[in-house]
Amino acid sequence: MDKPLAFKEQEGWAPSFELSGAAFTGILWPTVCRCPHCRSVYKLAPGLGDVFLGKGERTCSKCEKAFRDRSQEWPELSTLDRFFFLFPGAVCIWTLLGIIFRALFSWAGWTFGKTQILLPAALIFVTPLIAWFVFRGFQVARSIHRFDLHRKAKTA
Numbered sequence: 001m002d003k004p005l006a007f008k009e010q011e012g013w014a015p016s017f018e019l020s021g022a023a024f025t026g027i028l029w030p031t032v033c034r035c036p037h038c039r040s041v042y043k044l045a046p047g048l049g050d051v052f053l054g055k056g057e058r059t060c061s062k063c064e065k066a067f068r069d070r071s072q073e074w075p076e077l078s079t080l081d082r083f084f085f086l087f088p089g090a091v092c093i094w095t096l097l098g099i100i101f102r103a104l105f106s107w108a109g110w111t112f113g114k115t116q117i118l119l120p121a122a123l124i125f126v127t128p129l130i131a132w133f134v135f136r137g138f139q140v141a142r143s144i145h146r147f148d149l150h151r152k153a154k155t156a
């Protein structure tokens, strides 16, 4: 564990923002992850990308030196980290927008009978969420598989 830790460029100033502000800035300024040896960018994470799935180590594609990238496999994550992995700031805001729009619709008296407006609106809202959870589910399944393989390789 003597390998250096990757640089993350939001870290310095992000904590000074309030929680709601941080979620907002997370969307506008993605987290930039850099190799600690040569400072080349290896990852751009949208939102408050604090949780990554992976083996915890990475080899830089530029300078070919190893470093720790703060990633963990799914079975190692805490419940809170799992929550943040599945519901980062952008997803929370998107869900919140959906709830607000639904409230506006019912406030304006547009019932669910008017499917010609609501169906496309619901599709526009739900489709990215489904795509997001399918994508995340795939990542989680891959991480669990990787973790099991690693454990088997250790005990064998």
Ligand SMILES: [Zn+2]
Residues within 6 Å of the ligand: 035, 036, 037, 038, 039, 040, 060, 061, 062, 063, 064, 065
């Ligand atoms: Zn490097």
